[in-house]
Amino acid sequence: MNPLRLLLLAALAYVVWRLLRRQLRDRIQTELLQQQRNEQEQQEATEDVLVEDPVCGILIPKQQAVRLRQDGGTYYFCSESCCDAFTGGRKGQDE
Ligand SMILES: [Zn+2]
Incomplete structure (x- = not known):
């Protein structure tokens, strides 16, 4: 070359x-x-975002909510008992 x-x-x-x-x-x-x-x-x-608890319908600040990650979505609950009610007693993938 x-x-x-x-x-x-x-x-x-x-x-x-x-x-x-x-x-x-x-x-x-x-x-x-x-x-x-x-x-x-x-x-x-x-x-300062309010999220709705799908079980009892109450609005809770996101920071204080109980989080549940399921089926690619995140759900927020006012308490562990609402979270349990939502999952129907079975153990979720809660972090
Ligand atoms: Zn609740």
Whole structure:
């Protein structure tokens, strides 16, 4: 192969590599920022949101609610007994 062409190819590869690296770094930074923002929003949203207990229908602050994760959804209850009533006595995947 022509040495000049080889040099050109190397230079091109270098430029492409630099571009890719910068793009990757930018993307990672953007994703990190987005993630932090999402977490912040979630925290803020959790603080003063009222959720409805599907068993007794009472509204409870999300933070104080008893959580149950089931079938890909999250349910909130005012107490363990409501949670138990909802699951019908069987043990849920409560965290
Ligand atoms: Zn309840």
